[in-house]
Amino acid sequence: MKIGVFVCHCGSNIAGTVDVAGVAQAAKNFPEVAFATDLLYSCSEPGQEAIVQAVQEHDLDGVVVAACTPRMHEPTFRRAVERAGLNRYMFEMANIREHCSWVGKDKDANTRKASDLVLQAVEKLRFDRPLQAKSFDINKRVLVVGGGVAGIQAALDCADGGLEVVLLEKTSTIGGKMAKLDKTFPTVDCSSCILGPKMVDVSMHPNITLYAYAELESVEGYVGNFEVSVKKKATYVDWDKCTGCGLCMEKCPSKKAYDAFNEGIAPTRAINIPFPQAIPKRAVIDPTYCRQFIKGKCGVCAKVCPTEAIDYEMQDSFVQEKVGAVITATGYDLxxxxxxxxxxxxxxxxxxxxxxxxxxxxxxxxxxxxxxxxxxxxxxxxxxxxxxxxxxxxxxxxxxxxxxxxxxxxxxxxxxxxxxxxxxxxxxxxxxxxxxxxxxxxxxxxxxxxxxxxxxxxxxxxxxxxxxxxxxxxxxxxxxxxxxxxxxxxxxxxxxASRGASELAEKLRISYDAYGFYMESHPKLRPVETNTAGVYLAGACQGSKDIPASVGQGSAAAAKVLALFSKDQLESDPQVALVSQARCVGCGKCVQTCPFGAIQLAEDRAGNPKAEVIETVCQGCGLCTVTCPQSAIQLQHFTDNQILAEVNALCQQAMEESFES
Amino acid sequence: MSAGNGRELRIVGFLCNWCSYGGADTAGVSRLGQPTDLRIIRLPCTGRMDPLFMFKALLSGADGVLVSGCHPRDCHYSEGNFYARRRLELAKRLLPTLGFDSGRFEYTWVSASEGKRWQQVVTAFTEQIHTLGPGPKFSH
Amino acid sequence: MSPELSYAYYPGCSGLSTSKDYEISTRAVCRALGIKLQEIPDWSCCGSTPAHTVDHVFSAALSARNLSLAEQMGSDTVITPCPSCLTNLKVAAHRMEQEPAFQQEVNRHLQEPCVNTVQVKSVLQALIQDLGPEAIAKQVEKPLSGLKIAPYYGCIMNRPPEVMDFDDPENPVAMDEILRGLGAEVLPYPLKVECCGASYGVARKDVVMQLSGKLLDLADSLGADAIATACPLCQMNLDLRQDQINAALKRSFRLPVFYYTQLMGLAFGLEEKDLLLNKLNVPAGPALAKMQQAAEAAAEQDAQTKEQ
Missing domain, CATH: 3.50.50.60 (FAD/NAD(P)-binding domain)
Known part of the structure; x- marks a missing residue:
């Protein structure tokens, strides 16, 4: 194997506290390294070209770039390596910026550390194998969580782009905080005059399914194929029958209910429609104030309702929806x-x-x-x-x-x-x-x-x-x-951060910061993406924002979803588990452990049970690899041998045994 | 900024890609200074952390091993860190049997936004390892 | 009676002089409630404000000495009526806990080093948290019905919150609860934790006239019969200087300023020798007479309704 090592200066970001040329020099003596050099900015166009040229000139089989975090530029360099004619997985990165030059003050110690990290990457690369992505079909529907102005904008843009949209709102009407405002800055134009038509558009749009007074119960699956369960909270009013006439609200004798829409400055009725322009314009009973629920008798609303829509026995219900992407627009709280x-x-x-x-x-x-x-x-x-x-x-x-x-x-x-x-x-x-x-x-x-x-x-x-x-x-x-x-x-x-933000993040498997605001994938360059593929952010759930910024981000998230769905199939990440048929004894422990149901038991030609990985479902966590008593199932690109090679590189001792054959 | 008397010890860190590796990146971006003893190995998830990696590192000459992942309930793969917690807690208790002080191994949870916390974890663990001194060395 | 409560007790210098009435009534009230106070033998001044304006180590050493003496008594908690002493004791303990080097430096000045194991509380905190308002209310023989009181805590009893760690630092309620238990009407007094001017009474009397004047004005505007306080210096500014304030602001306040322990003693039916009400500058008589009248009127009303 012929390995090329490229050590990045990153201007003075790395070179300021690491002897970059010294690291490149040291790398020349690492096993199977055929070429090593330092580059001023390896991610720049000339930097990438230098890598491509070196691969071709020196006939390299794999590349190590020692630069910033792989969470930043791993995809960039994989594409460069691919341009040079190599498989994109014949590539490793050593993080000598975030984990080294930026956190250590001592140049000698940093240089030693950087050199170690390069050796670690080289040792891992020696066990890298070319991997090929598989394609899978996607479901071109999108779920938008939150019906404030950001969610409304995202839903409308997706729907106008031809996508089917499921819009979820936890209160009984969409509109969010903006619907409560009187005027907006800096134009002092009427808030409901500019938001109202958009709310009506949502209700009229043939591509949008609106679930108001509903919450996200659970999420399964992955980008392209999410399965979500929506909890429709009991409203105690049959919304198919309710016409929003408001007669119940007029006659309701319980007049001291807390009015969340009016921020509690005046009471409302136990059965109410939050405001005249509500979408959907449907009544909801608040059982904490309703006399029928507290005292067991009243029934005034049921008597006056002209369509017999009142149902005191109503229970929460659940709806299953299949979508390919999720936009969270859950806003903020005060x-x-x-x-x-x-x-x-x-x-x-x-x-x-x-x-x-x-x-x-x-x-x-x-x-x-x-x-x-x-x-x-x-x-x-x-x-x-x-x-x-x-x-x-x-x-x-x-x-x-x-x-x-x-x-x-x-x-x-x-x-x-x-x-x-x-x-x-x-x-x-x-x-x-x-x-x-x-x-x-x-x-x-x-x-x-x-x-x-x-x-x-x-x-x-x-x-x-x-x-x-x-x-x-x-x-x-x-x-x-x-x-x-x-x-x-x-x-x-x-x-x-809105109350319940962290619970929703856990369901969607996205990160949030110390204050509960959702974390974007990159603060500058990927502001509406999350680290979970297929989940996007819009509006104040990512951080406090005003209306123009929320609307802008709603559209941005919609654009990301439309781009994602512009293809009929997505490529799966090939860093998935692989079963060695020879070693598998068919015990089925991996099947039980896999959180995604990506492993099933099949029979080989002799009729023996063998584990089988569904490659497009596997998410590459590696739980099964640790579980397997035979080390028969290995997460590719993170195999036992690769990680042990890294351990050994760092501990400066030859690996003497292998857990794989 | 090395803990102890300037002599580095060998500490191997196993970090999950989604939370703690990002947390260490955040610490770097914020230029939060740390001791230089630690070397980080990136894993997709702490659920990928085979306790054998830790034993192997200590037996091969590492003076300390640190594992860090997403906070419980925040796992990118839903439940990987729950598996890690059970496996690693058990592994930690086995260490004295093998002749290692159980303080040579710690596991913790640091999210991608907790750069400050990562700095504290690294500093404290490095100090802990320096207090224990170089680990026992086994000849092969 | 609730289980025996026993504390190391730090009276503080002013308790032996300017606020003797506070000290005597504190002891009397504790005796009535079955709380055992063991005075720290050979205690010294906490250094008050002057010590820590000169030298923090010296100031902490003065308090650490008293804490060390309490440790030697085998006590786990020391209580003091005076918020200023409380602050010094607490600040010293807090900083020694945070900074071991500081503790070492402080201990170099002491014959017996302070291990810093003793908890420090105000008498008020001990009463409300260890004994509880119900036990206090049970002791009441002559309820203070009809007496409208503005509760005034002073600025340092609860602040800074990370050191004092007691009650709401902006809106404390401990004394309110006790007074309510005595049967008094406790007014919503918003300036509970405002500064009275403190020791500016010596250097810049005009400052005290303004600040204490505002406190009296608000209490007066709320219709208070009296003010209750927990701090010797506050009591002095509001009571002893009330005539000066009247002269300076051209007002005519006549508000008695009680220590809350004096009011407790009154309600418990203790005698004058335990209360020293005669030490107040603004006489308590009219307020107490009003309370008496209110009580009699209520009794008469009660009797009439019964007859009917």
């Missing part, structure tokens, strides 16, 4: 404003969240768009906005910037002035973050045209005094304390 005791949220009725204020501003909200204090219904004249409530604060474990609060606060000061011309708004801020088209101009308008007073500093305390709230804070620009007697205090609560 920070719990009660965590800041000093602001008194939850204790003082006139300290409210920005989303509650949005509902007060909204003409279809519980106050008909008239701003009223929750405590006494009085119109506030002095409104204080406190920004960064649950953003950029390590003490509440929210060190990140939520990104959109500066903008919506500016919007709310403008709307306050529009609603109450003789009002005055004050905004306590840390910094104004307004990077975006027309964004900074917008915050300037709030200050200059609408007279909002911006005070740079934090608030130390809010407390009631007689009929108003005293807001005490600091003006760091003036270097003085500030006290404002306010009628209403609005907390600009930040975004956090």
């Amino acid at each position: 920070f719990d404003y009660r965590k800041y005791g000093e602001y008194g949220g939850g204790r003082y009725p006139d300290v409210i969240t920005s989303m509650q204020y949005e509902r007060l501003l909204n003409a279809s909200g519980p106050t008909g768009g008239h701003i009223q204090r929750p405590s006494d219904g009085r119109e506030p004249k002095k409104v204080v906005f406190i920004q960064c409530v649950g953003s950029r604060d390590k003490s509440v474990d929210r060190p990140y910037c939520s990104g959109f609060c500066c903008m919506y606060t500016a919007k709310q000061t403008i709307l306050t002035k529009d609603h109450i011309p003789d009002s005055q708004s004050y905004v306590f801020y840390m910094d104004i973050r307004a990077p975006g088209k027309m964004y900074d101009e917008f915050t300037r308008r709030a200050m200059e045209e609408y007279g909002a007073q911006y005070i740079r500093g934090r608030v130390s305390q809010v407390y009631p005094y007689k009929d108003s709230l005293i807001v005490r804070g600091v003006d760091t620009l003036l270097g003085s304390q500030v006290e404002i007697e306010a009628d209403l205090v609005v907390l600009a609560v930040g975004a956090e």
Whole structure:
């Protein structure tokens, strides 16, 4: 075997703390290495060409590139190796950047380490075998989880592209957070006027199946062939019969139900349709408030319903769907404003969240768009906005910037002035973050045209005094304390991962960060992909985002799915398990262990039971390889001999025995 | 930044591709300094981690072995790390029988976003191995 | 009576002088509740504010000495009524636990090294967590019905939370619960943990006039009959300087400022020698008389309804 080794400088990223030329020199003495050199940027076009040329000139059988993490450029170099005429699996990478040059300060130690890692890769490569991918059929349907604006956009784009879409929404209507907003920045256009038509499009689109009031129960399978189970939660109303007339809601005697859509600022009925433009416009009973459920008698809604749609006996039901790709668009939740005791949220009725204020501003909200204090219904004249409530604060474990609060606060000061011309708004801020088209101009308008007073500093305390709230804070620009007697205090609560995000991630087998936001495959270059093939991200589930960014990402995720489905077949990863018929004793342990059902027992010509791997189903985890008492089933490209060769390379001793034959 | 008195010991790490290998990458991208003793072998999943690899490494002269995978319930392959946990816990208890201090082997869970945690795990484990000193060497 | 509670007890310097009433009433109340207080023999000053503004090691050594003495007593918990002493003891213990090198340095100053095994609590924390509000309420003989109280904790009893580790640092409720158990009406007092001006009373009296003035103003606006406090310095600023504040702000507050232990003693029916109410600058008489009237009126009403 003739192996070529290419050690990358990565500019100064590696060469700064590793003697790159020295590593290449050392590699010349490694077993079966026929060629070794260093390259300035191996992933660049000239770098890749140098590899291709060397393969052809020196007639190499395999290539080792010592550079960055294989999670970044392994596919790049595999393609280069293939261009040179080799099988793409006759290639190994040594990670001498993320695992070496970037984490060690001592150049000598780093160089020794890099050299070890190259030897490790060479030893593994000696056991590499050419592998061929298999093709398999795919199901060109897509599941979109979450019916906020990102999910709506993704669903519509996929459906317009000709795909069948299954859209899942956990509440009884699509629309998400955007449906609650009054106006949107920086244009101050009506939120429901721009979202409403899109929601209607979803309901009318022949390619979209909408499951509202439903959740993802389980996911099986893999890219191209997922099988999902959808839980349709009991609504206690037969939606096939319900016409959304709202008569039940009018007559319902239980008038103290929590209104999630209105953020709890006013109660709703135990049976309700969240808002007039809801899609689907169907009623749902909340059994925690319904008298029929609590006291066992009432039945008013069942009596008044003209279509006899009420069904108190309804149970959760499950639907199975087959799809080829999944887009998660589960959005975000708001920070719990009660965590800041000093602001008194939850204790003082006139300290409210920005989303509650949005509902007060909204003409279809519980106050008909008239701003009223929750405590006494009085119109506030002095409104204080406190920004960064649950953003950029390590003490509440929210060190990140939520990104959109500066903008919506500016919007709310403008709307306050529009609603109450003789009002005055004050905004306590840390910094104004307004990077975006027309964004900074917008915050300037709030200050200059609408007279909002911006005070740079934090608030130390809010407390009631007689009929108003005293807001005490600091003006760091003036270097003085500030006290404002306010009628209403609005907390600009930040975004956090939606509740249940981690459970969904576990079902989809995707990663999430310390705060529960889903991890993209690469922060710059693969922002809507996950590390699980066929699962994509859209909107704030990946990190806090405003509406334009969410819509953009919804479309981006849809484009990824359309590209994936542009072929009729996908190539399977050939790094799968392979059974040695000679060694297999047909015990069936691998069959029991495989999480994917990718192994079955078949009979050989003599009628003996033998394990058989379904290559397009195998996901390449290697569980079976460790389970097999005979070492008969080996995960290709990660065989026992390969890993032991790496161990031996690192332990500098010759391998003396082999677990395989 | 080497733990101990400047002399490196040989530590072999087995990391799953999806979580801990990514976590180590994240630590690198964030330039979170670590001791240089560790060498990492990439596995698809800790479910691929045959305890024999660990024994083999220690018998071949490694001073410490570290395995790290996805947090329980977060496995990319659903349940690989549950198998790993059972196998490795058992293997760890066998070590004293073979003449190794059981502190020479640890397994842990680090997600792809936990660069900081990876730095702490590597630093702490390297210190632990340096406290134990070079491992017993067997002649062949 | 609940199982025997016993603590090493650290009275603090002010307990022997300016806040003698706090100290005496604390001991009396604990006696009534069956809590055993073992005074740390030969205890020394915690260093108060001056020590740690000069030298952290020295300040910690003063507290570590007292902790070491408590260890030698064989006690596992030391309690003190004074939040300032509490802060010093807790900060010293906390930092010694976090930084072994610091502990070594501190111990170089001590004859007997501090192992740092003793837990430090306020008397308030011991009362609410170890004894519980129900046991306290059981002891009440003369409920404080009709007395409207603004509970004021002071700024350091609960902060910084990672060191003090007790109650909600922004909205503590321990004293509220006790006072409610005594039958008093506890007002929602939002400035519970605001600064009274503390020792600025010496250097910048104007600061205390403003800060303590605000506390009195809010209590007054809520219709309080009295303020309850847990800190000697707060009590001094609010009570002893109330006339100065009135003069400075052109107001006429007449709010008695009790230690919460004095109110407990009152409700338990203890005698004046155990309460030292006569040490208060703003006399307690009118507030207590009002309470008495309210009680009598209620009793009369009660009797009338029964007759009917």
